[in-house]
Amino acid sequence: MTGKTAKKPIVELYGIKKKLGGKTVLDGVDLTIYEGETFVIIGQSGVGKSVTLKIIIGLMEPDDGEVWVMGENMTYADEKKWTEMRKHFGMLFQGGALFDSLTVGQNILFSLDHIRHELSDDDKVAKVRHALEIVGLPDTEDLMPAELSGGMMKRVALARAVVADPEIVLFDEPTTGLDPIMTANINELIVSVKQKLKTTFIVVTHDIKSAKMVGDRIGMIYKGRPVFLGTSKELEKSVDPFIRQFIEGNSQGPITEEYLQAIEKIKHERLHLK
Numbered sequence: 001m002t003g004k005t006a007k008k009p010i011v012e013l014y015g016i017k018k019k020l021g022g023k024t025v026l027d028g029v030d031l032t033i034y035e036g037e038t039f040v041i042i043g044q045s046g047v048g049k050s051v052t053l054k055i056i057i058g059l060m061e062p063d064d065g066e067v068w069v070m071g072e073n074m075t076y077a078d079e080k081k082w083t084e085m086r087k088h089f090g091m092l093f094q095g096g097a098l099f100d101s102l103t104v105g106q107n108i109l110f111s112l113d114h115i116r117h118e119l120s121d122d123d124k125v126a127k128v129r130h131a132l133e134i135v136g137l138p139d140t141e142d143l144m145p146a147e148l149s150g151g152m153m154k155r156v157a158l159a160r161a162v163v164a165d166p167e168i169v170l171f172d173e174p175t176t177g178l179d180p181i182m183t184a185n186i187n188e189l190i191v192s193v194k195q196k197l198k199t200t201f202i203v204v205t206h207d208i209k210s211a212k213m214v215g216d217r218i219g220m221i222y223k224g225r226p227v228f229l230g231t232s233k234e235l236e237k238s239v240d241p242f243i244r245q246f247i248e249g250n251s252q253g254p255i256t257e258e259y260l261q262a263i264e265k266i267k268h269e270r271l272h273l274k
C-alpha cells in the first residue's frame with residue numbers, strides 16, 4: 001500500500017465451494033470486502049450471488065473454504081454464534097415485505113427490538129425516527145403499509161435494515177422488477193444513505209447500471225468464480241470478451257449456449273482422464 005491508511009477487511013471469503021442440487025454453484029470464491037466500502041457482486045441470474053450472500057451471513061454452509069466476518073473465523077461457528085454475528089448485519093432482501101397490520105414505525109421497531117432489546121423505549125423511538133429521516137421519510141411512523149407507494153415501501157424496508165446501526169448491510173437485488181425511474185431512485189437512495197452511515201454495504205445485482213452507480217468496487221462472478229474485481233471505471237475499460245458481453249448486454253459473444261456446452265464437455269473429459 002502506498003501511504004494510505006490500511007483498509008480493514010470486514011468480510012473475507014477464501015476458496016469457497018458450494019454444490020447445490022448436484023451442481024457446483026461456487027467453485028473457489030476468494031473475496032475480501034473492506035470496512036466502509038460499497039461492494040457490488042454482479043453476475044448473470046443463477047450464478048450464485050444469493051448463495052454467496054447466504055454464506056456471508058451463515059444461512060448456508062460452504063462445502064469447502066473459509067468465511068471470516070469482522071475478523072472472526074466463522075467457518076465452524078454454530079448457530080448460536082451466527083445468531084450473535086447476524087446482529088451486526090442489516091438486510092434488504094428482494095420483496096422486503098412489511099407487516100400489513102403494523103404501522104411503519106411498528107414495523108421498524110419490531111426489527112430493532114429483536115436486535116437491541118437492551119435499549120430504553122425512548123431510545124428505540126428515537127432510533128426509529130432517525131432511521132426514517134435517513135431514508136427521507138420523516139414523520140411517517142403512523143402510516144400503514146397500504147398507504148405507501150412502492151418506492152416508499154422500499155425506503156421503509158431500508159430504514160428497517162439500518163435501524164440497529166449494523167456494521168454491514170446486505171442488499172439482494174434491490175432494484176429487480178422496478179421500472180427505470182424507480183431503479184434510479186433506489187440507487188440514489190442507497191448512495192445517499194451510504195454517505196450518511198459510512199457502513200459497509202454489500203449489494204447483489206445483475207444490473208450493470210445499478211452496479212456502476214452504487215459500487216465503490218465491483219466483483220463479477222461467472223461459472224462459480226470471480227472473474228473481475230475492480231472499480232466501475234476499470235470494469236468499463238476491461239477488454240475481456242466475457243465482461244464486454246456482459247456490460248454491453250449482447251446476445252452475441254463468447255457466452256453462447258454452444259460455448260457453455262463445450263466448456264462442460266471439456267471439464268467432463270478432463271475429469272475422466274484423471
Ligand SMILES: Nc1ncnc2c1ncn2[C@@H]1O[C@H](COP(=O)(O)OP(=O)(O)O)[C@@H](O)[C@H]1O
Nearest residue numbers: 020021025043044045046047048049050051052
Ligand atoms: N437451496 C437450494 N437448493 C438447490 N439449489 C439451489 C438452492 N439455492 C440455490 N440453488 C441453485 O444455485 C444456483 C445459484 O443460485 P442463486 O445464488 O440464487 O443465483 P443468483 O445469482 O441468481 O442469486 C442456481 O442454479 C439455483 O437454482
Ligand SMILES: [Mg+2]
Nearest residue numbers: 049050051173
Ligand atoms: Mg439471487
